[in-house]
Structure formats: structure tokens, C-alpha cells
Amino acid sequence: xxxxxxxxxxxxxxxxxxxxxxxxxxxxxxxxxxxxxxxxxxxxxxxxxxxxxxxxxxxxxxxxxxxxxxxxxxxxxxxxxxxxxxxxxxxxxxxxxxxxxxxxxxxxxxxxxxxx
Amino acid sequence: xxxxxxxxxxxxxxxxxxxxxxxxxxxxxxxxxxxxxxxxxxxxxxxxxxxxxxxxxxxxxxxxxxxxxxxxxxxxxxxxxxxxxxxxxxxxxxxxxxxxxxxxxxxxxxx
Numbered sequence: 052x053x054x055x056x057x058x059x060x061x062x063x064x065x066x067x068x069x070x071x072x073x074x075x076x077x078x079x080x081x082x083x084x085x086x087x088x089x090x091x092x093x094x095x096x097x098x099x100x101x102x103x104x105x106x107x108x109x110x111x112x113x114x115x116x117x118x119x120x121x122x123x124x125x126x127x128x129x130x131x132x133x134x135x136x137x138x139x140x141x142x143x144x145x146x147x148x149x150x151x152x153x154x155x156x157x158x159x160x161x162x163x164x165x166x167x
Numbered sequence: 168x169x170x171x172x173x174x175x176x177x178x179x180x181x182x183x184x185x186x187x188x189x190x191x192x193x194x195x196x197x198x199x200x201x202x203x204x205x206x207x208x209x210x211x212x213x214x215x216x217x218x219x220x221x222x223x224x225x226x227x228x229x230x231x232x233x234x235x236x237x238x239x240x241x242x243x244x245x246x247x248x249x250x251x252x253x254x255x256x257x258x259x260x261x262x263x264x265x266x267x268x269x270x271x272x273x274x275x276x277x278x
Binding site: 144146155 | 201203212263266271273
């Protein structure tokens with residue numbers, strides 16, 4: 052099946068710093084990618100839809116200035132957590148769709164962020 | 168936006184028994200309903216999906232049913248095996264634009 056990678060897989064940072072997470076579709080092109088946040092033993096919460104060549108669309112309650120998304124190419128979307136705080140600590144996971152309408156979603160392995 | 172509810176949150180069955188997980192959705196426009204399996208520490212993997220023009224779909228031991236009128240869909244796993252133990256998520260989407268997930272069901276299959 053299709054492969055989606057994320058980098059880094061694990062990051063620890065100090066409060067106030069910014070962290071960039073990359074999501075790549077390795078063997079297919081994705082005009083749309085999705086970013087989720089997953090708390091321990093909880094579901095995937097959709098944060099935003101990343102659109103190649105245009106602005107991301109954010110879900111209600113998600114601060115766009117806090118979570119910057121850039122989809123610069125058909126195989127790469129980045130999520131930058133700006134001025135990270137301990138409450139931003141979470142598991143961030145992306146997905147990209149394969150198929151005529153992107154119906155089959157493939158997930159990245161996730162990035163665990165710990166803000167001290 | 169769409170609201171997806173999933174029950175039960177945990178499910179424990181004996182090996183060989185069947186398991187059923189149920190989800191409801193709020194947006195009648197949703198037309199695609201995938202199910203994902205997430206093993207501990209791993210990424211979610213699609214196991215089966217169903218579109219709104221179909222009432223039931225089966226793939227070996229796994230089946231999904233959809234009731235559009237009632238806005239609910241269910242995952243059925245027959246002859247469960249220990250390797251079926253994982254967290255299962257349902258999701259709903261309208262034209263694959265966005266995917267909203269249920270809260271997850273932790274399935275434990277006891278040998």
C-alpha cells in the first residue's frame with residue numbers, strides 16, 4: 052500500500068520554542084493531507100486540512116497562528132507548532148488519501164511531542 | 168460539523184466469539200464510512216469501508232452495515248482471534264473532504 056512518513060517521530064522541546072513536523076507521501080502525490088491530534092487512549096481529533104498550493108482550512112477551535120501548516124508540494128505538508136507550551140504535548144499524526152477522490156486514507160506513524 | 172459517536176469504549180470477547188462495534192453520525196450528508204484498526208504504538212490502518220449507496224459490505228471475517236435513515240453503522244468481526252485485539256475507530260466523511268473519527272473501541276480477544 053501507499054506509504055506516508057513523518058519526521059521527527061519523537062521530539063522534546065522547551066516551552067516557547069517552535070517545532071516543525073513533516074508529513075511526506077513517499078510513493079504517491081497528495082493534493083490534500085490531514086493533520087490530527089491524538090491524546091492518550093483517545094480518538095484522532097481533526098485539526099486541519101492541508102491543501103497543496105493554498106491555505107489550510109482549520110477546524111473550529113484550532114488556532115491557525117498556533118499551528119502553522121504549509122503544503123508546499125504534492126508530497127510534503129508541514130505542521131509547525133509555534134511557541135509551544137506543555138499543553139501542546141500530544142501525538143500528532145497526518146494522513147494522505149489515495150484514489151481518484153483521495154478516499155483511502157493512509158496515516159503517517161505519528162510524531163510524539165513533549166513540551167517541557 | 169460532523170459528530171461521530173462510538174460504542175462501546177471497551178469490548179472483551181472470548182476467542183471465536185463475534186464482536187460488534189457501533190457508531191452513529193450526525194451529518195446526513197456524510198457518504199463514506201471507513202473503519203480503522205490501530206495497534207498499540209502503531210498508525211491506524213484501514214480495514215474496511217462502506218459508501219452510502221451500499222447497506223452492507225463483507226470482507227472475510229469483517230463486515231460493516233450502514234443504516235442511512237438511522238444514521239448509524241456497525242462493524243462486525245466474526246470468529247475473533249487474539250490478533251484482532253486493538254483499538255478500532257469508525258469515521259465519517261462527506262466526499263472525502265474531511266474525516267471525523269469516533270472515540271475508539273478497545274477490543275480485547277481472550278485466548
